[in-house]
Amino acid sequence: MRKTSNERFKEYQAQQATRLKNEKLSVLDNYTIELKAVAEIALKKQPQLL
Numbered sequence: 815m816r817k818t819s820n821e822r823f824k825e826y827q828a829q830q831a832t833r834l835k836n837e838k839l840s841v842l843d844n845y846t847i848e849l850k851a852v853a854e855i856a857l858k859k860q861p862q863l864l
Contacts, residue, residue: 817825857863 853864
């Protein structure tokens with residue numbers, strides 16, 4: 815069965831939304847890795863605060 819142009823467009827939009835979500839999650843993941851590294855340095859003398 816062939817897809818209509820509207821169905822193809824909706825599929826394209828869903829794929830774009832998924833790509834954008836994955837990009838944003840990757841940015842957030844990188845930020846939390848950096849934040850954890852900074853926190854470990856800042857709290858080196860008080861590791862119980864981590």
